[in-house]
Amino acid sequence: MISLKQLHYALAVEKTLHFKKAADACHVSQSALSTAIIELEKQLGTTIFERNNKQVLITSQGQLILNKAKTVKLELDGLMQISQSDNQPFSNAMTLGVIPTIGPYLLPKVLPEVRKRFPEFKMKIIEEQSHVLVDMVRNGEIDAAILALPYPIEGLMSFDFWQEDFYWVSHKDECPSQLKEITSEELEIEKLMLLKDGHCLKDHALAACSLQNDKQDSDFDSASLHTLIQMVAGKLGTTLVPQMALDQLIYNESEIRAVHLNEPGPHRTIALIIRPNYVRTNELTTLKEIFTEQLNAKCC
Amino acid sequence: MISLKQLHYALAVEKTLHFKKAADACHVSQSALSTAIIELEKQLGTTIFERNNKQVLITSQGQLILNKAKTVKLELDGLMQISQSDNQPFSNAMTLGVIPTIGPYLLPKVLPEVRKRFPEFKMKIIEEQSHVLVDMVRNGEIDAAILALPYPIEGLMSFDFWQEDFYWVSHKDECPSQLKEITSEELEIEKLMLLKDGHCLKDHALAACSLQNDKQDSDFDSASLHTLIQMVAGKLGTTLVPQMALDQLIYNESEIRAVHLNEPGPHRTIALIIRPNYVRTNELTTLKEIFTEQLNAKCC
DNA sequence: TAAAAATACTCCATAGGTATTTTAT
DNA sequence: ATAAAATACCTATGGAGTATTTTTA
Numbered sequence: 298m299i300s301l302k303q304l305h306y307a308l309a310v311e312k313t314l315h316f317k318k319a320a321d322a323c324h325v326s327q328s329a330l331s332t333a334i335i336e337l338e339k340q341l342g343t344t345i346f347e348r349n350n351k352q353v354l355i356t357s358q359g360q361l362i363l364n365k366a367k368t369v370k371l372e373l374d375g376l377m378q379i380s381q382s383d384n385q386p387f388s389n390a391m392t393l394g395v396i397p398t399i400g401p402y403l404l405p406k407v408l409p410e411v412r413k414r415f416p417e418f419k420m421k422i423i424e425e426q427s428h429v430l431v432d433m434v435r436n437g438e439i440d441a442a443i444l445a446l447p448y449p450i451e452g453l454m455s456f457d458f459w460q461e462d463f464y465w466v467s468h469k470d471e472c473p474s475q476l477k478e479i480t481s482e483e484l485e486i487e488k489l490m491l492l493k494d495g496h497c498l499k500d501h502a503l504a505a506c507s508l509q510n511d512k513q514d515s516d517f518d519s520a521s522l523h524t525l526i527q528m529v530a531g532k533l534g535t536t537l538v539p540q541m542a543l544d545q546l547i548y549n550e551s552e553i554r555a556v557h558l559n560e561p562g563p564h565r566t567i568a569l570i571i572r573p574n575y576v577r578t579n580e581l582t583t584l585k586e587i588f589t590e591q592l593n594a595k596c597c
Numbered sequence: 598m599i600s601l602k603q604l605h606y607a608l609a610v611e612k613t614l615h616f617k618k619a620a621d622a623c624h625v626s627q628s629a630l631s632t633a634i635i636e637l638e639k640q641l642g643t644t645i646f647e648r649n650n651k652q653v654l655i656t657s658q659g660q661l662i663l664n665k666a667k668t669v670k671l672e673l674d675g676l677m678q679i680s681q682s683d684n685q686p687f688s689n690a691m692t693l694g695v696i697p698t699i700g701p702y703l704l705p706k707v708l709p710e711v712r713k714r715f716p717e718f719k720m721k722i723i724e725e726q727s728h729v730l731v732d733m734v735r736n737g738e739i740d741a742a743i744l745a746l747p748y749p750i751e752g753l754m755s756f757d758f759w760q761e762d763f764y765w766v767s768h769k770d771e772c773p774s775q776l777k778e779i780t781s782e783e784l785e786i787e788k789l790m791l792l793k794d795g796h797c798l799k800d801h802a803l804a805a806c807s808l809q810n811d812k813q814d815s816d817f818d819s820a821s822l823h824t825l826i827q828m829v830a831g832k833l834g835t836t837l838v839p840q841m842a843l844d845q846l847i848y849n850e851s852e853i854r855a856v857h858l859n860e861p862g863p864h865r866t867i868a869l870i871i872r873p874n875y876v877r878t879n880e881l882t883t884l885k886e887i888f889t890e891q892l893n894a895k896c897c
Numbered sequence: 898t899a900a901a902a903a904t905a906c907t908c909c910a911t912a913g914g915t916a917t918t919t920t921a922t
Numbered sequence: 923a924t925a926a927a928a929t930a931c932c933t934a935t936g937g938a939g940t941a942t943t944t945t946t947a
Contacts, residue, residue, distance in 0.1 A: 343680035365676040376665040380643035452873030573752030
């Protein structure tokens with residue numbers, strides 16, 4: 298029967314592409330690792346590594362097997378985490394991914410409360426675009442990701458915790474003072490500045506306006522919402538921002554005004570994304586509740 | 598380090614709820630199994646089974662751990678299948694699930710070709726409703742399922758291979774002879790007979806007509822498309838059937854006519870559903886190609 | 898008290914180590 | 923010639939068996 302040790306050794310060889318170095322990494326002799334790999338290949342009836350005295354290559358089938366070995370390890374890690382997560386929730390570290398158009402607005406609102414409720418909880422945050430985070434969740438490199446939906450997450454599961462609309466942001470000189478709502482028809486598209494392609498915020502904003510993403514990248518494309526707002530302040534155009542960003546972007550009676558985009562909503566849904574087999578769901582559920590509670594308190 | 602043997606033994610205990618019987622099932626002594634379980638629980642820092650001399654119960658955490666152990670086994674099975682699937686495709690048996698409104702129409706069109714191309718291939722078919730098949734795919738009880746989309750398959754992956762529209766089926770006495778198309782507005786809803794709730798075909802048909810599924814189960818609700826057609830032949834009403842069912846339902850210049858439902862389509866998409874980590878994708882891709890090819894040849 | 902799990906104790910299979918050989922550049 | 927993987931051979935750990943004890947319904 299195949300053993301976890303064999304898989305462990307094979308994964309070490311994949312990393313180092315060198316039997317001796319892999320053996321060292323596993324704290325066993327080259328001989329022990331070598332025989333384990335040979336036995337594994339015999340049991341599987343295939344060669345994983347093509348090797349001679351100068352180099353080790355991975356066969357195509359071998360790569361499939363190694364990838365699967367990684368998920369076996371991942372599931373086993375999950376198994377070992379179950380009792381910890383149940384018995385001492387929030388005692389183990391957790392890594393969450395978040396996209397740039399959520400992180401800076403959501404986290405300051407919710408993390409203080411998380412820290413207050415669970416002072417010992419080590420939460421690591423990484424910020425990447427949706428497609429990167431989806432891959433990392435799939436590979437088990439992070440525990441979960443906070444994304445804006447709709448977004449294709451085939452094979453993963455989502456837990457929605459917030460829905461919000463977009464607001465049209467403009468310089469007060471360019472905005473009728475009585476205006477409380479605006480429809481996409483009333484928007485001057487040519488003045489609208491959105492983020493670069495790749496940011497899902499652009500897609501969601503366009504979808505909210507029932508527009509195709511067919512216009513060329515314009516000179517106004519910008520790297521972050523903060524920058525966009527600065528450009529709005531400089532009367533270079535207007536933009537659309539999600540509700541949760543409003544309080545940070547339009548502070549202290551600035552020159553900038555925001556009015557609700559009056560199109561059928563919600564315009565984007567914020568959700569936690571996990572692998573279907575992820576085990577620390579009880580902790581994530583608690584986090585999710587804190588998120589919703591804090592957003593309701595601070596966004597309305 | 599946790600071993601697969603331990604998990605195997607624990608799963609045997611879950612099945613039998615009896616250490617001696619579990620030991621027998623694993624062909625080891627009660628002592629060996631007992632110590633393995635004790636060691637596993639020690640390593641995990643939790644009790645999986647609450648046991649005395651009269652009964653064995655599973656703790657709630659234990660159940661989570663056992664479920665995870667099943668997926669570990671499932672992934673490991675997948676790993677062992679990789680080389681076989683690659684080196685001798687179609688040499689291992691495969692079980693496919695299919696829903697009742699696809700199976701009887703799709704399979705006769707495609708299985709002969711599958712059998713011709715891979716005479717040694719053992720393919721087992723089971724017929725269940727979508728929600729049952731989705732569960733079975735999730736649990737690894739079947740290799741894949743053939744469903745009609747849209748349908749919620751969170752955590753699974755779909756490979757579309759066919760799209761089709763619905764046709765309005767009526768007795769020729771009740772159908773204008775020149776009629777080639779019909780819109781949902783022109784349908785006499787009260788004469789329309791659909792399958793019972795639970796069959797996704799009903800939902801898809803209603804969606805194609807932009808109708809809500811709010812009407813009560815009527816007396817006309819029927820168990821299979823074939824029965825429905827018999828009722829149409831008996832002038833008891835009309836119905837909607839998917840394209841792939843037409844040739845079997847309306848045979849040899851019968852009393853029945855079918856006209857295309859002229860609403861934005863496609864009205865349903867046929868897809869293969871698998872777990873995200875399923876390994877025999879190369880074989881499924883081949884099957885999928887055969888399916889599309891045969892449907893194109895026999896449905897148009 | 899009786900049925901069933903835990904434990905004591907023994908044994909052997911096998912994983913792992915050291916030393917050596919084989920192999921291919 | 924040499925670097926690196928495979929093999930030979932030995933050792934020791936731990937998994938498994940038998941027999942026995944403990945537990946509690």
